[in-house]
Amino acid sequence: MNKAPIVLLSDFGDSHYAGQMRGVILGIAAGAPIADLTHSISPQNVVEAAHILSESVGAFPEGSIFVCVVDPGVGTKRRGIAIEAARRRFVGPDNGVFSLVARGGVTASAVLENPRYFRPGVCATFHGRDVFAPVAAHLWLGVGLEDLGPPAGQIEGLRFPTPVVSEGRIDAHVLYADRFGNLVTDVEAGLVAGGRWAVLVHGKRIRGVSRTYADGVPGKPMALLGSSGRVEIAVRDGSAAERFHVKDPRTVRVRLIKAGKDRVQETS
Amino acid sequence: MNKAPIVLLSDFGDSHYAGQMRGVILGIAAGAPIADLTHSISPQNVVEAAHILSESVGAFPEGSIFVCVVDPGVGTKRRGIAIEAARRRFVGPDNGVFSLVARGGVTASAVLENPRYFRPGVCATFHGRDVFAPVAAHLWLGVGLEDLGPPAGQIEGLRFPTPVVSEGRIDAHVLYADRFGNLVTDVEAGLVAGGRWAVLVHGKRIRGVSRTYADGVPGKPMALLGSSGRVEIAVRDGSAAERFHVKDPRTVRVRLIKAGKDRVQETS
Amino acid sequence: MNKAPIVLLSDFGDSHYAGQMRGVILGIAAGAPIADLTHSISPQNVVEAAHILSESVGAFPEGSIFVCVVDPGVGTKRRGIAIEAARRRFVGPDNGVFSLVARGGVTASAVLENPRYFRPGVCATFHGRDVFAPVAAHLWLGVGLEDLGPPAGQIEGLRFPTPVVSEGRIDAHVLYADRFGNLVTDVEAGLVAGGRWAVLVHGKRIRGVSRTYADGVPGKPMALLGSSGRVEIAVRDGSAAERFHVKDPRTVRVRLIKAGKDRVQETS
Numbered sequence: 001m002n003k004a005p006i007v008l009l010s011d012f013g014d015s016h017y018a019g020q021m022r023g024v025i026l027g028i029a030a031g032a033p034i035a036d037l038t039h040s041i042s043p044q045n046v047v048e049a050a051h052i053l054s055e056s057v058g059a060f061p062e063g064s065i066f067v068c069v070v071d072p073g074v075g076t077k078r079r080g081i082a083i084e085a086a087r088r089r090f091v092g093p094d095n096g097v098f099s100l101v102a103r104g105g106v107t108a109s110a111v112l113e114n115p116r117y118f119r120p121g122v123c124a125t126f127h128g129r130d131v132f133a134p135v136a137a138h139l140w141l142g143v144g145l146e147d148l149g150p151p152a153g154q155i156e157g158l159r160f161p162t163p164v165v166s167e168g169r170i171d172a173h174v175l176y177a178d179r180f181g182n183l184v185t186d187v188e189a190g191l192v193a194g195g196r197w198a199v200l201v202h203g204k205r206i207r208g209v210s211r212t213y214a215d216g217v218p219g220k221p222m223a224l225l226g227s228s229g230r231v232e233i234a235v236r237d238g239s240a241a242e243r244f245h246v247k248d249p250r251t252v253r254v255r256l257i258k259a260g261k262d263r264v265q266e267t268s
Numbered sequence: 269m270n271k272a273p274i275v276l277l278s279d280f281g282d283s284h285y286a287g288q289m290r291g292v293i294l295g296i297a298a299g300a301p302i303a304d305l306t307h308s309i310s311p312q313n314v315v316e317a318a319h320i321l322s323e324s325v326g327a328f329p330e331g332s333i334f335v336c337v338v339d340p341g342v343g344t345k346r347r348g349i350a351i352e353a354a355r356r357r358f359v360g361p362d363n364g365v366f367s368l369v370a371r372g373g374v375t376a377s378a379v380l381e382n383p384r385y386f387r388p389g390v391c392a393t394f395h396g397r398d399v400f401a402p403v404a405a406h407l408w409l410g411v412g413l414e415d416l417g418p419p420a421g422q423i424e425g426l427r428f429p430t431p432v433v434s435e436g437r438i439d440a441h442v443l444y445a446d447r448f449g450n451l452v453t454d455v456e457a458g459l460v461a462g463g464r465w466a467v468l469v470h471g472k473r474i475r476g477v478s479r480t481y482a483d484g485v486p487g488k489p490m491a492l493l494g495s496s497g498r499v500e501i502a503v504r505d506g507s508a509a510e511r512f513h514v515k516d517p518r519t520v521r522v523r524l525i526k527a528g529k530d531r532v533q534e535t536s
Numbered sequence: 537m538n539k540a541p542i543v544l545l546s547d548f549g550d551s552h553y554a555g556q557m558r559g560v561i562l563g564i565a566a567g568a569p570i571a572d573l574t575h576s577i578s579p580q581n582v583v584e585a586a587h588i589l590s591e592s593v594g595a596f597p598e599g600s601i602f603v604c605v606v607d608p609g610v611g612t613k614r615r616g617i618a619i620e621a622a623r624r625r626f627v628g629p630d631n632g633v634f635s636l637v638a639r640g641g642v643t644a645s646a647v648l649e650n651p652r653y654f655r656p657g658v659c660a661t662f663h664g665r666d667v668f669a670p671v672a673a674h675l676w677l678g679v680g681l682e683d684l685g686p687p688a689g690q691i692e693g694l695r696f697p698t699p700v701v702s703e704g705r706i707d708a709h710v711l712y713a714d715r716f717g718n719l720v721t722d723v724e725a726g727l728v729a730g731g732r733w734a735v736l737v738h739g740k741r742i743r744g745v746s747r748t749y750a751d752g753v754p755g756k757p758m759a760l761l762g763s764s765g766r767v768e769i770a771v772r773d774g775s776a777a778e779r780f781h782v783k784d785p786r787t788v789r790v791r792l793i794k795a796g797k798d799r800v801q802e803t804s
Contacts, residue, residue, distance in 0.1 A: 003567045004566075007555075011447075013308065013447045014281070014307055016306040018304075018306070019275075019304055020305075020324050022303045022304065023275070031301065035555070036555055037555035038550055040549065043448055055552065056552050056555060059665060060559035061563035061566070064559070072505065075481070123495045125481060125493075178551060179547075179548055179549045179579075211660050212612060212660045214610070227662035282549070282572070282576045284591065284592050285714075287543075287572055287574045288592050290571045291571065291592065291596035291600070294569065294596065294597055298539035299539045299569065340773065342748060343751075391762075392747050393748055
């Protein structure tokens, strides 16, 4: 029997919406292992979902089937798609949520047009349950992408912020705040490798890039290379999101300055 | 091996109470697939649990065994029961939580009296772990309802609000607010089929019944037929629960008026 | 095939951190049943995790493998360990989280030193994903503790509060607040068996020790022997944590006085 998991990503929280998707999957693919990646994506935040999916794909085995339902356009003309990328398959809305996992190349794709693999009586507001979950269950059973509909061709992209790099300086963005209030930036490890960097948040200098949370001073902001492979702003034994009164992570200004290039003020 | 899932519904949130139930099930029925429907029922809200269970049953395969633990009367004389309805089985307190799934007919039932299927040393405050979870696990293994105790006879009902329908007008109630702040009413699709309806919330008119969230205006209240099969009040890209300052969903007044019957004021 | 579950305990909430651990486990031990105990431990609260683990172990079958990631010292010199106790195995940081389950005796142990069982490229801030999850998956596949590294010897303890017992009086502590706002104390059932006790919270008397929540008066504080096997402070149909404005459960003063020994004032 197929042992690859069907992996769920959504903004449903622990609600019956996630539960109903599990039921639909098990009704078609009895015995399929279902693994929750997370259901805590901020409501309707496709950019956050794309990042968290992209960061997490490598933790799951090849052959995994991801069902990704962050879908503010449900019921509109946005397409439902299934794609194969990174030796895994992905099912969900064509709204950009797959734009990052697709960067390494899409090896197969389909527009979800064949209602044979849908739940009867598709509800206009819940394609997660009525389209994406059943399609994923059928893929798990052995149905091919080619059975689902015509190839998808170009899939939707997203406008992501990217760090602005100039000599000795990086203007960064915060992608999302995690469970601990850590602010995950768009600065990947490679950008800061081999140098010493001062980190400024809203213009105030915080401790430089550390290796672990424990290198920080309790209650004080710090920066470190996190498990996302990116620079993260953290507060040891605390929450950076609270420390900087973050309502919308996207509004946090983060700048990295190569050490010695600038005088910066220590934050309190 | 039995592939039907044991499905969990509770108000435990993601706590060790839910976790301990999983452990007890796996200790009796090794290999049983466990599927969480939701653990986010509002604490002790049996009415909400009954509705969400009823809406969700059809998403799970026949043969599923539901363990439903919203149980403010735990340890009192309220009975523990198991029933068969809609080709599925349900285990939990006889407090009305099964009153909606039982509407289509109860084909078998039992009062949980045989301690052979309980955990040794039943705790008076946690029958979910010590009675309902082990009984469900034994059902999954093949034990019959008749082994659990005598037939349950009449099971408990609940006083549900029902929409008050008069000519051209429906006075509705809000059953619960979902994860997105959508307010799910007791108006089923059939009641509003084939007509155009104006929708008033607390006396102010909002946009009429749309097909999808995307038909709404960002930030504005709207009504639509949701995945529950009922009229829901939503705010596109927002939360209706926040928009209407809802503390207790049951206090929200919703009225539908057949278009043309009345002049109503647009809300801002 | 091994049917014993791999059980997850963490302070990750429903985040992709928990999800990535599931993926890593399934990538090594395809088909392993994964059971969430809880991911809602208060961030970095090792004492709470140790108590909840200890209370919950008996609910899971012998042979279960627990992965416990409440790990504020990740990336420092604190050891990663695996131990065998109570006929189950436990993998996680050696920071005291296992000090209670180890009380009955550790029958085998290992310091996690063999990188063969780690994920390649261990991240300094996420040993849950890169060390503990893969080690647990390998244990599930049949690897022995002796393959993981040398015996751990003495493992870390924790300074737990313990009730101060004098004649006719117990000064107790609150260990944690649960999902319902119940305050779980360190007073075990044996301490109050066979006597009648008055219970004071912050010096005010509340109702004595009841058997079930339903014995209380709606909205009023009460004490009862909870499913943890300890005295708990509850409010029927309400939250004791809210009722007593609890920010940090550890600061709540609870005293039990043997009935008749003292006059105490009724709380309102």
